[in-house]
Amino acid sequence: MSKKTRLPNIAEVSIVLIGFILIMYLFIGVLSLPIQLALFVSWFLVIFLGLKLGHTYRDMQKGLLNGINQGMEAVLVLTTVGALIGTWIAGGIVPSIIYYGLSIINPSIFLFATFVICAVTSLATGTSFGTAGTAGIAMMGIGHSFGIPLPLVAGAVISGAYVGDKLSPLSDTTVMTASLSKVDLVEHIRSMLFVSTPAFVGASILYLLVGFLYIDRSPSLSQAEDAMSSLAKYFHIEWYMLIPAITVILMLSLKKPSIPTITFGALLGAIWAYLFQDMTLLEAIKTSYNGYSIESGVDFIDNLLNRGGIAWMFEVIILIIFALGLGGLMEQVGILKVICNNMLSWANNAGKLTLSTLLAGFFGNFFGGAAYVSLITASKITEENYERLKIDKRVLSRNTEAGGTVTTPMVPWSDGGVYMATVLGVSTLSYLPFLWFNFLVVIISIIYGFTGKFIWYTNNSEIKKPETDQSTIRV
Incomplete structure (x- = not known):
């Protein structure tokens, strides 16, 4: 027998994301606890939301494992x-x-x-x-x-x-x-x-x-x-x-x-x-x-x-597994889908679309903890809008790299951020101001988007309108 589930509303998504940020600040900045524990506790935020939305424990475990598998x-x-x-x-x-x-x-x-x-x-x-x-x-x-x-x-x-x-x-x-x-x-x-x-x-x-x-x-x-x-x-x-x-x-x-x-x-x-x-x-x-x-x-x-x-x-690997699991849970309960829906209605020109792609990529690193997750969120959350605005997919792929790949070492708990800090012996927040190539890639991408420089268009005959989203889905 199938069970009805629904997508979270924007208020529920906001509560989870704000809760995540507060947990990270409390564990790392106040209590000086390992970042691994902060990510692990954050799982429960998403699990509680998933139960409220009608998801089963088995479904959420499947999403968690799928997220981890993406970064193996x-x-x-x-x-x-x-x-x-x-x-x-x-x-x-x-x-x-x-x-x-x-x-x-x-x-x-x-x-x-x-x-x-x-x-x-x-x-x-x-x-x-x-x-x-x-x-x-x-x-x-x-x-x-x-x-x-x-x-x-x-x-x-x-x-x-x-x-x-x-x-x-x-x-x-x-x-x-x-x-x-x-x-x-x-x-x-x-x-x-x-x-x-x-x-x-x-x-x-x-x-x-x-x-x-x-x-x-x-x-x-x-x-x-x-x-x-x-x-x-x-x-x-x-x-x-x-x-x-x-x-x-x-x-x-x-x-x-x-x-x-x-x-x-x-x-x-x-x-x-x-x-x-x-x-x-x-x-x-x-x-x-x-x-x-x-x-x-x-x-x-x-x-x-x-x-x-x-x-x-070992500690790096554990951290990355927890981060990947969190990203898988968020995808399973529909948090990424809701963000995608809201971006579709907002990004109505090349500049906003570029910015939304960069933000979606950073979101994947911040909440998913891995470059692989960020590339998926940046490309899939915004892909429909590139088609609707008749902007060439080469711009999508370029912006996906700018928002996903180069922002990975900027997030302390992402796979790239943790690895670089561990191997080089310098904390993420210490080296962050000096990632000049990475920052310039983001800045130049935004400038191109809002000025129209090197933004190529397709020859599709009509512009697609965003689809109306269902508030209830079946699993």
């Missing part, structure tokens, strides 16, 4: 990246990158170089997580040695990492967005270039200008020299330490699947630790799970290199 690839990538970081530090790969970086990069252009290096790496590999976990960690170490504030370095790392996450044909979010928006992948990337190119140039100029401010008061290079000396003392530094990193980048560039490729990279790191860093094979393999541990007495070395391993990622 990210969870597996996190697991393998944790293993890779552990073995790459033990194998001397990350220390060697830091060592050579310190020897060739000038402090005044360091932020610009960090942004460009991470952008090139992410474009070649298609992964922001992999970029931050390899090149990003190295840049954090070099920046620390130059005395540059770590939140600023993290901002440059993450900005560069999301250039490729947004643009690379190897990126899962790029491919997924093109698919959800029903746009050819190449056309999707070409469309994004109109936004990403000026954003990249603008961010580069900003990082250069800020870098040059350090010329008059840059720290003595003796600090960098001391760091190089310490690295050389504890690790065998040679050019062939970079072979695992080059191998992984080449494999990802050849479109090899990310999870087995990163796993293979972790194996290479363990082999390098055994062959060149005087570790037993068993000790080297253990670093893939427990991470690398060192007590050198040098704060720089200890703070930077005591990390990695699958176990290091």
Whole structure:
């Protein structure tokens, strides 16, 4: 026997969303409790609303599991990246990158170089997580040695990492967005270039200008020299330490699947630790799970290199699972549908439509906790309005990336926000002001929407009107 359910009204949706924000503030800002608990308690808000709307516990469990399933690839990538970081530090790969970086990069252009290096790496590999976990960690170490504030370095790392996450044909979010928006992948990337190119140039100029401010008061290079000396003392530094990193980048560039490729990279790191860093094979393999541990007495070395391993990622994985589950619950009880309905009547021009897509993407990250969720909310909530206003789907796909992909590291409990804060050792709110590429992408997208620049229209014969929504559905 089917049971009648209904969609929540806007007042009920508002109460749940306000309740979520209050829970997050109370748990994190007042009680200093783990963010995982805040997300877990938030499940009950949505469950109570679902029961009021007529949903069964079984239906809501199904929605919860569907939400988690949407982000399982990210969870597996996190697991393998944790293993890779552990073995790459033990194998001397990350220390060697830091060592050579310190020897060739000038402090005044360091932020610009960090942004460009991470952008090139992410474009070649298609992964922001992999970029931050390899090149990003190295840049954090070099920046620390130059005395540059770590939140600023993290901002440059993450900005560069999301250039490729947004643009690379190897990126899962790029491919997924093109698919959800029903746009050819190449056309999707070409469309994004109109936004990403000026954003990249603008961010580069900003990082250069800020870098040059350090010329008059840059720290003595003796600090960098001391760091190089310490690295050389504890690790065998040679050019062939970079072979695992080059191998992984080449494999990802050849479109090899990310999870087995990163796993293979972790194996290479363990082999390098055994062959060149005087570790037993068993000790080297253990670093893939427990991470690398060192007590050198040098704060720089200890703070930077005591990390990695699958176990290091456990809290991050739990947080992401809770966030994904919350997003699945909200979709199951119809919260996303109600928001979609209200956006349909409001977004009646290109500017408002662009803004609504960006907000829908951010909403997916804020309440769904993952880039995958944000891409679904941004594309599916606003898709009908693009058809109704005869705006080309390339604009939809471009705005979906701007609202979904690049806002992911801005949310402290999203998969991207948690991962970046954990791997780089800088809190989300600390690095947030320095995500200049990400902010420029959003700002330029809004400017294009309200000015009509690079907004393309289709040749459909008539404009569709929004459909009247049913207040009651059957399941």
